[in-house]
Amino acid sequence: MKKLLFSLLLAVGSLAPSLGVAQIATELGAVTLQPGDMLRIVVWRRPEFSGDFFIAGDGTITHPLYRAINVTNLPIPQVEDRLRQFLKQYETDPAFSVSALLRIFVVGEVRQPNMLTVPPGTTVSQAIALAGGLTDQAKLSDVRLVRGQQIFALDLTTSDLTMGRTTIRSGDQIMIGRSRNVFRDVVGPTAAFLGLLVGVANIFVILRH
Numbered sequence: 001m002k003k004l005l006f007s008l009l010l011a012v013g014s015l016a017p018s019l020g021v022a023q024i025a026t027e028l029g030a031v032t033l034q035p036g037d038m039l040r041i042v043v044w045r046r047p048e049f050s051g052d053f054f055i056a057g058d059g060t061i062t063h064p065l066y067r068a069i070n071v072t073n074l075p076i077p078q079v080e081d082r083l084r085q086f087l088k089q090y091e092t093d094p095a096f097s098v099s100a101l102l103r104i105f106v107v108g109e110v111r112q113p114n115m116l117t118v119p120p121g122t123t124v125s126q127a128i129a130l131a132g133g134l135t136d137q138a139k140l141s142d143v144r145l146v147r148g149q150q151i152f153a154l155d156l157t158t159s160d161l162t163m164g165r166t167t168i169r170s171g172d173q174i175m176i177g178r179s180r181n182v183f184r185d186v187v188g189p190t191a192a193f194l195g196l197l198v199g200v201a202n203i204f205v206i207l208r209h
Contacts, residue, residue, distance in 0.1 A: 003121070005056065008151065008205065009095060015180075030074065031076055031100060031102070031120040031169075032072070032073050032074060032075060032169075032172040033055050033071050033072055033073070033074065033076075033079065033088060033100060033102075033104070033170065034055065034072055034073075034169070035055050035056060035057045035058075035171050036055060036103040036171070037054070037055045037101060037102050037103050037117070038054050038100070038101040038102075038103070038117050038172075039052070039053050039054055039055065039061060039071065039098060039100060039101070039187055040052050040098065040099045040100075040101060041053065041066075041083065041096065041097075041098050042096060042097045042098075043087065043094065043096040043160025044094075044095035045094070046087075046090070046091070047086065049063075049065070049066075049096075051063070052101070052156050053066065055071060055072060057126070058070075059071060059072035059073075064085075066083075066086070067095060068086070068092065069082050069083065069086055073137075074096070075121075076099075076100055079098060080098055082193065083096065083098055084096075091200060099119065100113075100119065100120055101117040101119060102117065102118055102119070102120060102122075102168065102169065102170040102171075103115060103116070103117055103170060103171065104116050104118060104122075104127060104168050104170070104171070104172045104173070104174065105173040105174070106127050106128060106131035106173075106174045106176075107173065107175050107176070108131070108138075108174075108175045108176035108177060109122070109134060109135045109137050109138035109139070109176040109177065109178050110128060110131040110132055110133065110134060110135065110136070110138070110176055111131070111132030111133055111135055112131050112132035113131060114131060116130055116131065118130065118168065119205075120167075122157070122167065122168050123165045123166060123167055123168070124143070124145065124154065124163065124164055124165070124166050124167075124168065124174060125156070125164035125165065127168055127174055128174065128176065134176065137178045137179050138176050138177070138178070138179065139176070139177040139178055139179040139180075140156040140176075141155045141156070141157045141177075141179055142155075142176075142178075143156055143163075143174065143175065143176055143177065144154070144173075144174075144175040144177070145166070145172060145173070145174055145175075146171050146172065146173035146174075146175065147169060147171070147173075148171070154166065154200075162166070
């Protein structure tokens with residue numbers, strides 16, 4: 001049932017991104033880059049300028065020549081303008097494309113918790129899928145989206161599925177909670193603790209004799 005629900009979430013999330021939760025949704029045109037994000041630059045017939053480059057801590061592109069360009073906190077169209085002005089030093093009318101890959105983190109009850117680089121417009125459900133999908137212990141009603149100093153609670157079991165279509169931003173952390181299991185979380189640890197007490201008691205008995 002859980003896998004079926006997540007498959008439905010992913011199918012809906014693969015459509016054109018919509019505003020999931022209004023206060024944390026983002027428009028593609030408003031996407032800005034932060035240190036740790038990546039730019040994919042392809043310059044026609046200039047492989048020395050092409051590749052995937054991380055954004056350094058000082059906001060510049062990690063490339064010997066692009067290091068003069070600061071790209072943080074700028075919308076992608078402005079990043080394109082700065083790259084175009086730079087490339088005009090080498091081409092009169094440079095032909096190039098640029099796209100962003102945002103750094104996010106998906107942790108908790110997913111099969112491959114990790115840092116990911118994803119394109120703008122990626123939804124929460126798509127990010128979870130990129131992290132290998134849910135584990136058997138995942139709790140879809142207990143998902144936390146950490147954005148800066150704010151923490152948003154997302155319930156991905158809601159009938160309208162809009163929360164799963166919430167688009168991510170650079171630096172977001174998606175944390176998947178764990179379903180409570182009485183035997184695993186209560187009975188098992190209690191039994192282990194009682195076993196430890198019995199073992200200690202037996203040691204005292206042996207020492208007294």
